[in-house]
Amino acid sequence: MTAIDSMTDTAMATTSLLRFATAGSVDDGKSTLVGRLLHDSKSVLADQLEAVEDASRRRGQETPDLALLTDGLRAEREQGITIDVAYRYFATPRRRFILADTPGHVQYTRNMVTGASTAELAVVLVDARNGVVEQTRRHAAVAALLRVPHVVLAVNKMDLVDYAEPVFAAIAAEFTAYAASLGIPDVTAIPISALAGDNVVEPSAHMDWYGGPTVLEHLETVPTGHDPSTDPARFPVQYVIRPQSAEHPDYRGYAGQIASGVLRVGEPVTVLPSGRTSTIAGIDALGRSTDIAWAPQSVTVTLTDDIDVSRGDTIAPTTGAPQVTQDVEATVCHVADRPLAPGQRVLLKHTTRTVKAIVKAIPSRLTLDDLSQHPDPGQLTANDIGRITLRTAEPLALDTYADSRHTGSFLLIDPADGTTLAAGMAGEAFGGSRGGIGRCAGR
Template sequence: MAENITAGEQAVENVTTNMDLLRFATAGSVDDGKSTLIGRLLLDSKSIFEDQLEAVETTSKGKGYDYTDLALLTDGLRSEREQGITIDVAYRYFATPARKFIIADTPGHVQYTRNMVTGASTADLGLVLVDARQGLTEQSRRHAVILSLLRVPHLVLAVNKMDLVDFSEEVYDKIQAEFTQFATKLNIPDLEVIPISALQGDNVVNRSENMAWYSGPTLMHHLENVHVASDRDLVDTRFPVQYVVRPKSEEHHDYRGYAGQVAGGVLKPGDEVVVLPSGMTSRIAGIDLYDQEIEEAFPPMSVTVRLEDDVDVSRGDTIARVKNAPKPSQDIDAMICWMATTPLRPRQKLAIKHTTRNARALVKDIQYRLDINTLHRDQETKEIGVNEIARVQLRTTTPLLCDAYAQNRTTGSFILIDENTGVTVGAGMINTGN
């Protein structure tokens, strides 16, 4: 790297060259072939070991199949294999020469919508499957709406099982037109519709000879080339402090750093920053990554920041730019996905965790329940049931340093916890922020 390059140019280049990880979540109705598709991706990209493939082939033959049941590569729970469905979120990791991937294989059943929300909350791309024979289903639309609410910036509609409709272009065109029309009601900035056969491998990794009429990319080509670097918030500097680093060794007895994950913006030594909520200002003295000092840090890097002044900083504080800092707020307007079997009601008290800050929250009001099949807003509702999504007003005991979810998915989200059991009962997306 040339020595005269500026820190800003270096940061932009690093973001571009190091954003080689794509997180994507699968979604769709039951039996659309999500797990089989992931198995096909792993198999055709040569990302599974021979003993894994042999185990799957042996299990498939034992069940009398005349083909390898690729879903067995992802359906890991015994209950999933017995029922032939996906229940929990299954994470799989693989890589190609172009990019590394983390897949969240999410359930298709309505009663596991909360699991789907969990798997998609950190995704860069949502992959919705539909059965070419069935077309768009209620659950397909439901998951598209959820991905839109979660602000997943890229969406792929994979029209699967094209082999069962004789690779019909007419069937594909009908589904594409119907979904494209539906997507106009949602916040989906990037949409790609790809016809595939997960079982036979058509248009998954290799281009299909059976669908010569399709001129778009294969699924793998799209996953390898979709641009996600610009999806990160590189303008609004946000660094929630997770841990204060104070080594007890004599060699580093003067060391004091603040560890955490960069949630937004680019941090560089010399930057003037403010520590919130105290309002104390200082400058960044240095940024450490493992055992080396680096010149800049950006999302989603986990680093340790050192400040020039000995200011009071603790877990739950946020380091931001002086002229671009979030405003502390105790009144939170948010969309909630409720995950507990006990309904959410007004005046209910819960624990809330936002970035690294913990507080208590009171449910002031339920504005409406969102029917995610029709997008109808039910303003007469008095409570929110499991797997339902609603807009609520919260009042927190401690001010939160938040942004709108549309601006920053990290500082714009939170979870709600039952204080008696410690169980996470809700996930929230903040509508208004800094």
């Protein structure tokens, strides 16, 4: 039995969804792997496959170039590279998938951040001929920063090294050691040939020395999610419902999506950042009243007290509520072409709340090659990852990213034109405490 007694087996089955991202250096075969997954799992429509076959024949290729199933931009097809994140949706009898095929070029690292930010698993490809390279380490570090819980090392192009086990073993050992230094908790190494289909969907006849799962088998069986009752509940208010009807003259409900944890009727709660307290009087989900709801359900909550609650507030259990802060220390991935510098005024968007903020300092920039810190860089430019300190105009109910990927993350936005400047993760870059606000200072 789970801690959530009202979760039926059927309800749990509908959540059998895995979000995963592919990453790796240029020409390691990410798009070909994705195409092979879609093709061999019978997830490609006939007209899509026909279009790829036609495009391949025009190039003089006898077999379909499966990378064209994901490289949809004209510039991507002309250059033979992935530029933007390509999302694909497919399913097998065992699980549904949302896949983000991310670019390999250094200048598109920010796109990899976008694709991996919601992923539960990252597939990092390595060319068996080249081994672990700088961009491999970069993408592994980004996966660690974003707290992606599962990583698959797919050693590709094994057909070009005669399917040699020692080549695979050496690459797997090097990558696993590096991943351990980053704090990545789970690494699974699989030798594959995306072009030939070895160990992607079907087991390889050329690598009888490998007894592990294929890529698809691992994707279908890797644990996803966890018991929501183990997380502290966080409910960012998106909308206040006041019907003003004769039937419900005093109704006041707070609508939104539960970011984490479980809400229960009768539970004492605190509204942040105001600090006012009340008790959950009712929960409506899908038009029905319920005594319990869990992340990521969208619900409407009513309270026993008529207190001031508005969009951007967070409702949390009084026991275990997050600290409220205006001083934020965080790691950010800079995604804009314009630099980010101390003294710059920005908007900080956290859950449903957007506040003004100022960049107080940029203490360091992360060198992903060896994970060293370059002190006082002066500014962050596109694709840089660095530590920053911020002062917000209004207090925020902010968790550390290590405790919650949902309520420990935020965006920095240019107030002049609404451009996204950086994706932020509150608290320590690697490691960090697993309880409390970490290095986000309270008021």
